[in-house]
Amino acid sequence: MKNVARDKEVWEERRRYMRMKTAWPVGEEFVRGKREDFLFMGYKQIEELTGKATLMESVILAVIGRLPTNEESRLLNAMIVVNDYGTPSLWYNRVARFAGSMRVRIGTALIAGLAVAQAKVFGAHPTFLAAEFLQNSLRQMKESDKTAEEIIDEYLRDKKMIYGFGRPVVNVDERVPIILKIHEELGFPKGEHLELALEMEKILNERKGIIMNYATLHSAILSDLGFTPIQIESVSTVFFIPALLACATEGLEREPAEFIPMACDDIDYQGPPERPIPGR
């Protein structure tokens, strides 16, 4: 955190204005207190977007600052729907269900679930890490004539984590073939990030029997469309919303505290045996 502005004049200037790219009032009427229209990411919200842009298009506009093409929109829709895992066995869904069961408001339940989904081993953050890995690897390959095999070898030798390959519980990812199929059907060519991901999967599969998981596919496709790792993670965050809303709503609609209550002996206590408090 060393990059701290040292100039007090900078603080003075910044305290006077709210800088933003996301919105802007449009029209003279606004200044006089009548809300005529607003810009959202450069588009007039009421005149140009309302009734015209779909939710998916609005999300993409918010994340990358441009409206997607029809094909991009359909592809991204599929990429979100394929991730609608509704089971409360998944940690984030279970937490949304807990929250609903404990009568927390739906938005808070959603936030709790989304926070859980910002994990390292699953959820949205691995797409950021996978995207960083793919984009950095491609850069390295272009700058130094390194091969994908050499990069993987380096990671394996240094025992560094390669994000986006392998999957807990099962060594298959049902989301990959269907999204690859839809990607092709919509007429998208295999871009350089996707080619690299597939090449790396081949190498890792031969060496370690590890498959590419959905995080890498997602990151590769969106990297080819020009998304940055932060933008890729932003889109991934939306994956979780439908299932979280379903789980939270179910929790709220059922009776409180009914969701997997535990008996005292359901806890396997492994701490010290009962002992007296120290004298003092």
Add this chain to the structure above:
Amino acid sequence: MNEERSGESIKSKREVAEKITTRIWYEKGKKDNRFYPEKSICWGYDFYGDLLGRYSWTELLFLLLRGELPDEKENRILNYVMCSVMNHGPRDWSVRAGMNAAIGKTTIGNCLIAGLAVLQGSYCGAMDMEDAMRMFQKGLSLLKEEGVEEAVLELLKEYPEIPGYGLLYSERDMRAVRLIELVKEEGFKEDYLRLAIEIEKIVVEKEQIWLTLGGTAGVILLDLGFTPEQGAGIFLLSGSAGILAHSLEQLPKDWNEYPMYWNPEWHIYEGTVREEG
């Protein structure tokens, strides 16, 4: 689509729920009601029978996190650290997040969630402290093999952002200096603190930055034996007090008693401008 079949339940044959393992807490169920806790055991101690009423909040926090009760000095130092970061003040972004939530009349829990979400950032927040604590841990292990200067330089190569060091609004954070003074008066072990001060000597020369309050709190928590994750948690737990107080103060106020920044004179638009037509 298949025909909808609602209300049917598909049950597995499993009768016993999966168990959670823990070393922290055990509840002894009643003979005729295995859900009712007759006795609560915390790291071996009877919580309601023996601990409650005899030990303070920070002592019991220490016990929860570490499995043993602190001695008096450890408890005093933990209190210094927790008090030093209990309120970041109404100008701080995390506290303002709580206040913003409160003025909009959400629940107090949501005010805490809003504030704590902001307070955990890697810029001056809990993640910065956690990173700093990891850096100090690495530093101490390097010191076993190398001289101080070599070890510090190697460390800074691995942590170019130098977590735990920086400026407070362009100046040295004197709150950190005060916290160090207090701990030094206690005469507690200073393995990590000494290392942090050595690093500070070098980064002051190179970058004109000093230990921040969060960085200092992290170092002292390491000397107390806490891990980086525990440290980040203690930082957030402490900071929640300030978020709570400032949020509660805003809660009953009218929404227009808090800045809206609504007037366009406040705004600078840096986004896309598209040509008409």
